[in-house]
Amino acid sequence: MNKNVLCLLYIFILLFTGCEYQVGDNFIDVEKPAGEIEMSVELTADNDGQKIVISEESTTIKYNLNTSGHKLIVCIFSMGKKQWMEKAASGVFVINKGEVPVGNYTLKCDIYVSSGSGSIADQTGMENYLGTYSWPVEVITYEEPAYSLTYKANADGYLELSWEKPLLNESIFDYYRVIGSSLDVKITDRDQLSYICKSHIGQSADYQVSVYFKNGRTPWLLGYANLPMQYPEITYDSSNPDSLQINIIRPYKSVMNIEYDRKLLVSEYAADFIRVPYAAFGASNPEMVVEVLPWDKADRVFSANIHKYESVQASSGILITPEQNWARYGYNVQEDIMYVSSYGEITNWLWPDIIRYKEYKGPDGNNVNNYALSMYNSRMAAAHNQTIDVLESKEMQHVRTIKLENPYSFVGAMTFTKDDKLVCLVSSLNQTVLVYRMSDGALENSFELSEYLNAYNASFSSDGRYLCCENSDRSGFTMVILENNRPVSMKKMDLSYSGLCMNPLNPEQLIVSTQGKIQVYNCRDLSLVHSLDYPGMLVSNVDPKTGFLLLRGSGNVKVINMKTNTVLYTKEVSSFSECKLYGNVLLSNTGYALHIEKYLKK
Amino acid sequence: MKRLIIVFLLLTGSFAGNAQKITVEYNAGFGSYNMSGMKDLLNTMLPELNGVKTTDNFPGYLMHDMRIGFEWKRHQLGGLFDYMNTAGKKGVSDYSGDYSLVIRTKGYKAGLFYRYTLTDVLLGELHFQPYLEMSSGMIFNNVNLKESLHYNISGNPAPENVPGMEEQLKFTGPNFFLAPAIGARLKLCSFVAVNLSIGYEWDAVKKLYMDGDKSKKLTKNADWSGFRAQGGLIFLYPCTK
Numbered sequence: 002m003n004k005n006v007l008c009l010l011y012i013f014i015l016l017f018t019g020c021e022y023q024v025g026d027n028f029i030d031v032e033k034p035a036g037e038i039e040m041s042v043e044l045t046a047d048n049d050g051q052k053i054v055i056s057e058e059s060t061t062i063k064y065n066l067n068t069s070g071h072k073l074i075v076c077i078f079s080m081g082k083k084q085w086m087e088k089a090a091s092g093v094f095v096i097n098k099g100e101v102p103v104g105n106y107t108l109k110c111d112i113y114v115s116s117g118s119g120s121i122a123d124q125t126g127m128e129n130y131l132g133t134y135s136w137p138v139e140v141i142t143y144e145e146p147a148y149s150l151t152y153k154a155n156a157d158g159y160l161e162l163s164w165e166k167p168l169l170n171e172s173i174f175d176y177y178r179v180i181g182s183s184l185d186v187k188i189t190d191r192d193q194l195s196y197i198c199k200s201h202i203g204q205s206a207d208y209q210v211s212v213y214f215k216n217g218r219t220p221w222l223l224g225y226a227n228l229p230m231q232y233p234e235i236t237y238d239s240s241n242p243d244s245l246q247i248n249i250i251r252p253y254k255s256v257m258n259i260e261y262d263r264k265l266l267v268s269e270y271a272a273d274f275i276r277v278p279y280a281a282f283g284a285s286n287p288e289m290v291v292e293v294l295p296w297d298k299a300d301r302v303f304s305a306n307i308h309k310y311e312s313v314q315a316s317s318g319i320l321i322t323p324e325q326n327w328a329r330y331g332y333n334v335q336e337d338i339m340y341v342s343s344y345g346e347i348t349n350w351l352w353p354d355i356i357r358y359k360e361y362k363g364p365d366g367n368n369v370n371n372y373a374l375s376m377y378n379s380r381m382a383a384a385h386n387q388t389i390d391v392l393e394s395k396e397m398q399h400v401r402t403i404k405l406e407n408p409y410s411f412v413g414a415m416t417f418t419k420d421d422k423l424v425c426l427v428s429s430l431n432q433t434v435l436v437y438r439m440s441d442g443a444l445e446n447s448f449e450l451s452e453y454l455n456a457y458n459a460s461f462s463s464d465g466r467y468l469c470c471e472n473s474d475r476s477g478f479t480m481v482i483l484e485n486n487r488p489v490s491m492k493k494m495d496l497s498y499s500g501l502c503m504n505p506l507n508p509e510q511l512i513v514s515t516q517g518k519i520q521v522y523n524c525r526d527l528s529l530v531h532s533l534d535y536p537g538m539l540v541s542n543v544d545p546k547t548g549f550l551l552l553r554g555s556g557n558v559k560v561i562n563m564k565t566n567t568v569l570y571t572k573e574v575s576s577f578s579e580c581k582l583y584g585n586v587l588l589s590n591t592g593y594a595l596h597i598e599k600y601l602k603k
Numbered sequence: 604m605k606r607l608i609i610v611f612l613l614l615t616g617s618f619a620g621n622a623q624k625i626t627v628e629y630n631a632g633f634g635s636y637n638m639s640g641m642k643d644l645l646n647t648m649l650p651e652l653n654g655v656k657t658t659d660n661f662p663g664y665l666m667h668d669m670r671i672g673f674e675w676k677r678h679q680l681g682g683l684f685d686y687m688n689t690a691g692k693k694g695v696s697d698y699s700g701d702y703s704l705v706i707r708t709k710g711y712k713a714g715l716f717y718r719y720t721l722t723d724v725l726l727g728e729l730h731f732q733p734y735l736e737m738s739s740g741m742i743f744n745n746v747n748l749k750e751s752l753h754y755n756i757s758g759n760p761a762p763e764n765v766p767g768m769e770e771q772l773k774f775t776g777p778n779f780f781l782a783p784a785i786g787a788r789l790k791l792c793s794f795v796a797v798n799l800s801i802g803y804e805w806d807a808v809k810k811l812y813m814d815g816d817k818s819k820k821l822t823k824n825a826d827w828s829g830f831r832a833q834g835g836l837i838f839l840y841p842c843t844k
Contacts, residue, residue: 024658024659029697075762122756123699125652126760
């Protein structure tokens with residue numbers, strides 16, 4: 002019984018729960034959408050024709066969608082990790098450069114457009130047409146100019162500035178602006194990527210080129226150039242014996258006004274060289290002023306011209322002591338080399354080609370007062386105030402430095418003897434002759450002259466056996482005769498003379514110019530050997546190499562062969578210049594050296 | 604609930620001593636349901652879809668009734684257990700998918716009934732016994748809200764769109780009911796009778812609360828008030844002493 006009841010209850014419960022109200026359906030027959038529709042996207046952004054260019058801190062991109070009348074569900078632009086979701090068919094979105102690092106990207110666009118069928122999926126945005134588009138994008142950094150401004154002298158010689166075409170949309174381009182020191186130019190042709198500045202002649206100048214936009218956005222600096230001052234380059238061609246060719250190379254096309262020795266030489270001169278006649282040999286250098294002006298008068302700006310001041314070599318020959326600082330000269334016939342000092346620095350020149358060879362600067366750097374050059378070897382001594390540097394050969398190898406023991410004020414004359422001693426006349430209260438052994442540098446002998454003589458006008462014979470000094474009262478000269486480096490006698494000659502010198506090739510000879518004559522004396526007894534007639538000429542020196550006598554007159558010099566008493570060469574010289582002849586090279590005290598061998602009369 | 608069972612046992616227990624027969628009956632019927640609250644709820648929910656319409660608005664529907672009681676003389680007393688359900692729906696469907704918002708209400712009724720047999724008319728060998736009935740008790744409501752959207756296609760959905768959805772909420776709560784009825788039974792034999800009755804049910808409605816979170820309640824309620832018509836079989840078992 003109970004089982005039956007339970008079974009019945011169970012059946013009832015199943016009957017209850019299995020009989021649930023069934024709800025109805027509302028099916029609507031909707032037409033399915035067509036397969037495809039026409040869609041497109043129009044973007045407006047900076048571009049270079051190939052790709053979109055993002056260069057501003059914040060770039061706005063305009064878009065306009067064509068959805069063929071269908072409702073836009075959403076338009077998703079994405080670039081890198083950045084995404085913009087737009088729900089309007091046209092509008093803008095902003096790309097901030099900080100959000101997208103510099104580099105190349107692809108801007109993608111997915112457009113979801115309602116199918117328009119009216120179906121449930123359509124109404125809920127699940128049934129769409131999808132359009133996918135993409136564009137290449139380059140994000141560039143602009144803080145530093147992306148493009149360099151280059152410049153050069155073009156084929157016509159004018160300054161030509163050029164820049165690279167900026168990456169931007171032509172529609173917003175307005176003009177290029179070129180700004181210089183006295184220049185402000187607008188260029189409206191977008192394809193013109195250079196500008197010729199005819200007013201630039203080499204002056205220091207800053208140029209910058211910017212591009213301006215129609216929409217008023219901040220202009221871009223395309224580049225800048227800082228042009229350093231470029232003076233005209235001046236070189237000399239002295240190959241012509243009569244005139245000097247001055248080559249003036251201007252960096253840009255221009256003309257010149259040239260002022261030479263305070264006189265206007267040429268005006269608006271266009272050629273690259275000018276020829277000026279040499280002044281007298283040894284003349285001081287005049288100043289040349291080269292004023293550079295723009296080629297066209299219309300491009301000239303007041304006070305913008307370039308001036309170059311140049312001390313021009315006016316004399317023929319080669320300037321071997323251009324600075325003229327305490328210049329002293331010494332010639333070694335054995336090495337055929339000339340020593341020239343400027344203050345304490347010694348430079349030697351290969352003779353007679355006059356080629357600079359080597360420099361030497363002594364340890365104390367004192368001025369060189371005098372040289373001693375050996376006639377027998379390659380030794381050279383350079384006397385300073387308290388020391389004498391002994392150098393060897395043209396390599397100027399330092400042998401030793403002799404320190405003068407007493408506080409002598411001046412070394413008046415020096416020479417090397419045949420037995421390799423250095424004989425020096427030094428001046429203090431009394432004139433003293435010091436004799437040093439070159440083998441060890443020791444002072445071998447010294448003696449004071451018994452009579453006060455003018456040590457400043459003194460010279461040894463080339464073998465050191467004779468010392469000729471001007472008398473202290475300038476009444477003539479005194480010859481001190483030495484034997485074994487000791488004084489044996491002194492002979493005084495009262496003679497009004499205008500110049501004298503020893504003959505280095507014949508130590509027994511003293512050559513004196515007096516009363517229009519050139520007289521040759523024997524050093525030992527001061528007897529007259531012979532006399533030459535050269536009125537108005539003074540003795541300058543005898544060439545240690547050739548034995549030719551150099552005479553100096555008023556405004557000229559003559560080279561004399563004493564053996565034949567013939568004038569081998571005459572040269573106009575500056576009246577202010579004293580000349581010497583060493584190894585067939587005429588040397589002025591203004592520093593010019595002129596090799597005259599080919600001009601000597603045979 | 605415990606109290607109701609105790610009352611039921613006391614009442615039936617006191618009658619059981621005089622009982623002549625035990626009755627077990629099943630009735631199937633049809634009920635019309637007021638459900639004004641649920642209809643309001645369905646109407647206020649307006650999905651943003653074109654073509655949505657109400658397909659079902661809590662119509663009357665089949666009900667099941669099971670009773671156990673005691674019969675003595677003209678009286679019959681016992682307990683009842685009923686099951687009622689109806690539903691409301693808004694929705695639309697097409698080739699691309701379907702959307703539906705269904706509120707399904709179920710009522711599990713438990714209570715006591717009392718019948719008084721007015722007369723016993725012999726129709727041949729059959730007894731025709733009209734009666735008056737009063738029943739009362741509680742209805743345990745179960746309201747299920749289900750909203751769903753399903754797609755049948757994949758047509759380039761926009762990235763932010765969710766591919767379909769289904770949400771469901773369940774509320775429960777009791778009603779009190781009082782149901783007078785008039786009916787008749789035709790005894791086919793000494794232990795089987797056919798039963799027919801009509802009546803009306805009044806519900807004293809109470810709030811519905813979210814299942815699992817009683818702090819959330821539904822402002823609308825499930826009102827099962829309405830006419831009832833049912834018929835079934837009564838099985839009679841004589842009590843043995």
